[in-house]
Amino acid sequence: MTAVLPTTDATPDTDVPEVDRASWSSRAGALLVDVLPGAAVIVTMGLLALASPADGWARWAFTGAAAVALFATAVNRLMLPATTGWTLGRALCGIAVRHSAGSGAGSDAGSDAGAAVGIGRLTLRECAHLLDTLAVFVGWLWPLWDRRRRTFADMLARTEVIGVERPARNVRRLVALVLITAAVVCAAAAGVAYLTVYKHERAVDxxxxxxxxxxxxxxxxxxxxxxxxxxxxxxxxxxxxxxxxxxxxxxxxxxxxxxxxxxxxxxxxxxxxxxxxxxxxxxxxxxxxxxxxxxxxxxxxxxxxxxxxxxxxxxxxxxxxxxxxxxxxxxxxxxxxx
Structure with missing residues (x-):
């Protein structure tokens, strides 16, 4: 007498559905486009504000410009993905942040798998990037060998970055405009600083x-x-x-x-x-x-x-x-x- 054991179609927890996950280079390129213009303006304005006279209007103007750049960067990284599905850099590189599509018990599988991510989870993910940085930047490099190409922030927020079709609009022109605008703002601020700060210091001397x-x-x-x-x-x-x-x-x-x-x-x-x-x-x-x-x-x-x-x-x-x-x-x- 032979006993026949029932078979199951269960997949090991280590199996991950195959999706077009974004490459590390595309993620890095999107991050640079999203962060670099705002960071350049913020750093430039911060240094110029510190060098400006404490009782002068220039310090307040530079501080205000840095605050505007920080706000614009936050809007691009948090609000735009929640409303349009894109940041400027991700639209250029054809990638998007989605709910993780894992499988097996205890995984991220569910009705939200592959869905767009809301502003709350995006904010959590941005804050969690601090872990990627504090770990001697190892978290930013983790997608190079992680099977699902996740950073530490992705693991904590249960997200992953996948390749998607780029939007129909001409994103390259918009990116070029943003980069040029940031460069012009920094150059203009340096010119104003020369007139108001450097010349002031020379006059004081x-x-x-x-x-x-x-x-x-x-x-x-x-x-x-x-x-x-x-x-x-x-x-x-x-x-x-x-x-x-x-x-x-x-x-x-x-x-x-x-x-x-x-x-x-x-x-x-x-x-x-x-x-x-x-x-x-x-x-x-x-x-x-x-x-x-x-x-x-x-x-x-x-x-x-x-x-x-x-x-x-x-x-x-x-x-x-x-x-x-x-x-x-x-x-x-x-x-x-x-």
Whole structure:
């Protein structure tokens, strides 16, 4: 008596339905087209924003352009595939992301196999690409030897990339337009950065050099005067100040006249251009250590030491003028010889 065992048509779990799975090169090409233009704009704008003055409009403009590029990249990678079935790069390469079409118990088989992927799963897949990158980029190379040509992100999101017929529209022209636009935007931003950032930095460097050279002389001339040429010296000092500070200087000069004028001569023995507040092409500050002498009798001169801070503004004619003078250490007077 012979026992006949029933046969089954079960397929081993390792069997995978044959579909036209996308090659690694086509996937890489599609990813470059999808990501490279936006990444180029984002990186360029980010670097230019960091190099721009913190209080200038250029930093906000570059940051806004980077945000627009990031949004456009997200729309292309997440929203377009969910609505049209394509990203720009995948349409060019003739590939598409689909639900995994596995078989056997515990596999991805089901009614969704081969169906288009929704925005939620696409978002999960994009986030999961972080695993492909953190694994020393091994996940991106995994399709080269995986039987179903999946990345780690595909395995996690239960998707696979297959070859499909390209859309009827002229995708190459659209891709070329996107690439050219990204290149033009980057070039235009570099030009704007040259005009607003590089030229600004050069102007700041020039202002620093001018104040370093002219600042001590301006303060010396403003504080020095002789009893014999008082009117001319006071008029010269007033011409070295801004309109806003001139009234305060005139009041000080009038008080000195009432107290009895004695000749004063100052000179700067050391100085430093301050960086707080930041130097601008039209504004700068300086710290000065001053020495001088006071008196009209050569036999009875008094030596003076003082520390002052001078704030400078550039006039419309390009001349540096004292906008404020603050005495940090009041003048100390010693008789000659002490």
């Amino acid at each position: 020039a202002a620093r050099a001018q104040i370093d050279e002219q600042g001590p002389r301006i303060v010396e001339q403003m504080l020095s005067y002789s009893a014999d040429t008082l009117a001319a010296d006071f008029a010269r000092a007033q011409g070295l100040t801004t309109d806003a500070y001139r009234e305060q200087l005139v009041a000080q000069q009038q008080a000195a006249q009432k107290a009895g004028i004695k000749s004063n001569e100052y000179w700067a023995v050391s100085h430093a251009v301050l960086t707080d507040p930041p130097i601008t092409p039209d504004r700068a500050s300086m710290l000065l250590a001053m020495q001088g002498q006071r008196g009209d009798d050569p036999q009875n001169l008094k030596f003076i030491t003082a520390t002052v801070r001078a704030d400078f503004d550039r006039s419309p004619s390009g001349q540096w003028q004292v906008a404020n003078l603050t005495v940090l250490k009041k003048p100390q007077m010693n008789p000659a010889g002490q």
